[in-house]
Amino acid sequence: MNITVIIPIHKINENEKDYFAKAISSIDKQKLLPKEILLVIPKDENLRKTIESYEYGGNIKDLVNIVENNGETDFCSQINFGVSKVKTELFSVLEMDDEYSIIWFDNVIRYIGHYKDVDAFLPIVLDTNTEGNFLHFTNEAVWAKDFSDTLGMLDNDSLLNFPNFQLSGGVYNKETFESVGGLKPSIKLQFNYEFFLRMTYYDKKIMTIPKLGYRKTNMRPNSLFYDYYHNETKKMLPDEARFWFNTAKKECYFKQDRGIKYEENEIS
């Protein structure tokens, strides 16, 4: 299958090993396997050893490649770096604490066959808390009546009214992703939103496959969004959150990352 899975990994502590195992296993269980699994890690010998020592399932053992990113290692930079190493036409992003459903890639191939002009396929994401309890779905809204111009498709107008879409789990055309400039590391909190706004602004087609394709663990301690809410040193206050939301709407017209910074008391 002409897809590469990118797993950005910042660090794996003991508590996170189970998550990682489940994430990897969810690729192993796919009916159709990807061509390559890229584990994108920062330069960190210990992390490399941990990753290398992991016993990958028989189906995917030969598909795993570890790539080190010597530059910025925030989530967006890791993804962009991973994409630059992708050798297939398509790629998908799997966060190390999430899982694909076993039907996901099977459906992606089926839908690609019928919707050849679509640049990105999003799964319906089943969001859970850390106890595994169901919280809500994400990406499903495009199938609600009158949400967008075309049922199942995400467009710019509907995004301006409803920003809650999830990038991870989706399958993207590498060329399209790079043609719109990839993810912008300078955009905090709303980098997903800004990316989708930019994709749709540049007329790229995004569709949600109406199947449960991805299971996301919300607010895992030490995860990016957990830190935004709970980590005293990284906590994001409402003013800043609002700033990034508005910035996403303004920056989506630009393909390059313009290095936007938030300064307290700034009026957005």
Add this chain to the structure above:
Amino acid sequence: MEKEEVRKQIEENISRFDKKEFSFYFFTMDTKGNPTAAVSTIYQHVKILNELGYNATILHEKNDYTSVGGWLGDEYAKLPHKSIEAQQLQVSPSDFVIIPELFSNVLEQTVNLPCCKIILCQSYDYILEMLAPGKSWSDYGVTTCITTTDKQKEYIDSLFSNRVSTKIIPVGIPDIFKPSEKPKKPIIGIFTRDQRDTVKIFKTFYLKYPHLKWISFRDLRGLPRETFAKSLSELAMLIWIDDISGFGTMPIEAMKSNVPVLGKIPNMVPEWMEDKNGLWTHDINTIPDLTANYIQAWLEDSEPKEVFNEMEKLKDTYSEEKQSQKIKDVYEELITERKNLFTSKLPQETLVNNNELNEEK
């Protein structure tokens, strides 16, 4: 000389059968442009009979009859039509007038027509609707009925104590009902005889399963036939509630389109309905829950495969080819019976004539 004329007339009528110079008139309600399954079946009979070389005509009451072209297609709209109001109707004893079961009142108006009258019963529940208490079709000279299923035949036989001969022409589902080429959409089709049930079901569904609020319900009423077929094929599932259904055309159309049906079992259980070829319930209140269960399974690609396997078996059971063959067989049988009736009168007439002649002597 008069008797000779009678004999001549009988022979003329027999000759009309041989030369196909008689007519079938199908009394049809004006749908006012609203798609109606029963009317489409009537048109199908008329179309096939014309293709077989017979004169079959749609007979409507008023001059301002609304064409069915908008929902059934031009092919049907162009079939021969006649209006009663325009006094275009002239029937002879060799003609047949076919009247839907709902229009028993027409029987009284046509009681003196010299032709053969036949009831076309597609919905057993309407039989008594316009019949006067204690009256039977046979009281109006009708002794033949055409219906669509064995079960309806059983009901009619029992109702009229076998005074009516009932023949069966099953419904034919056209090939425009076929699986969609694209993957199905998270849309639930719904058809309920009482529209309040539609509202009750989707409101209950959204109330009990708010995380599925993005799943749309599509009311399938009033769509032109081809649009309806396309729309049906896109669905994840169909909810069907029709307590008084005589046959259950829509579920068969859905199954032919590879769309599973969740339905309330009608008062007269359809002949095609089996435990595993759909999701069937007696209790309308369970439908929102069963819908949510099915949709959840659909989202995970874990729909009950057995249902699809069983649906597949029904795919060709109600084909238009089979219906056409049955239309041919049944109407030819009716023609033969009618012709035999005339033929049987000839020797009797001769005998009567001879007796009368003897008496005169």
